[in-house]
Amino acid sequence: MRISFIGAGRVAHHLAFALKQHHQIVQIYSRTWEKSQHLAELVAAQACPSLTDLSSEIDLLILTVSDQSIAAVIAEVAPLLPEVLIVHTSGSTDLQILQQQHSNSGVFYPLQTFSLEREVDWKQTPLFIEAANENHQKQLLDLAQQLSQRVYAYSSQQRLSLHLAAVFACNFANYCYDMSKQIVDQTQVDFSLLYPLILETAAKATQNDPKMMQTGPAVRGDVNILQMHQSILADLKRPDLAEVYTLMSQQIMQRHS
Structure with missing residues (x-):
């Protein structure tokens, strides 16, 4: 052609x-x-x-x-x-x-x-x-x-739903990596230490139902850890990240209620 x-x-x-x-x-x-x-x-x-x-x-x-x-x-x-x-x-x-x-x-x-x-x-x-x-x-x-x-x-409708899902799976996920790097950069911690965790999380999500693979303090309902993380973000003067942390933790708790 x-x-x-x-x-x-x-x-x-x-x-x-x-x-x-x-x-x-x-x-x-x-x-x-x-x-x-x-x-x-x-x-x-x-x-x-x-x-x-x-x-x-x-x-x-x-x-x-x-x-x-x-x-x-x-x-x-x-x-x-x-x-x-x-x-x-x-x-x-x-x-x-x-x-x-x-x-x-x-x-x-x-x-x-x-x-x-x-x-x-x-x-x-x-x-x-x-x-x-x-x-x-x-x-x-x-x-x-x-x-x-x-x-x-x-169809166009099916493709649009895929594109929306891709924004969550790719663009938003990558921004989460960006936010995590911002946190460790402020505390002089090497971001590469998170690489194995990132790769294992992606592997689990592609080999299993992501809902069943959810871990962390929000899914456990660990209020003490959630509050401690919010306190750290306050100390770092990052209310923007605190807002995202709160919203995502609430969504995870509702999903697994």
Whole structure:
């Protein structure tokens, strides 16, 4: 396939690299010209100076832009590429946002967290596809199966629920790691001492029902420890962390009441 990208961020980098193994990456467009050039050089593509310069001689256009930009971008490019299949990679944007502007539309959503510093195991990364018609659905299915062993045809509503769950499992969980590091940094304790605990917690949550794996003072109803932790946070002058600690402890106690 001949594939172009709008967007040159983390998702575009990883996806373009992966697709380059089987297909030709034709053009890269980004609002930041330097980003377009950089990614284009890495995947042997052409940096596109403007949306009006996008080639129509492609099979697929992938939008790797922010959720709030998708509607505006599709409105601008749909008249330029009326025959091209255009997909977004968002977990929280309904397919209808594209369909309202472009009949040849779909979704190609990888459920993964992307960082430029880390490689992605595409074989184990779940990919979710959705399309406006059966032919495009099959086309996206074949494309996804070249990358991943875990490919699913999910509706926009199902994908949205997954994205919400991912925010809790990934973004919020990572912020908990950040908060724990803030605490030990204030007391000159090595954060790496928590690594085995973090890895074991993640392993248990992926191998068992997370509810059954819950431990700690809140699930035990240990009021003395809860109060002691609040006192420590007060001494550290961290009312922000104390507020989170109280809310999460209350939620755990209610869950296990």
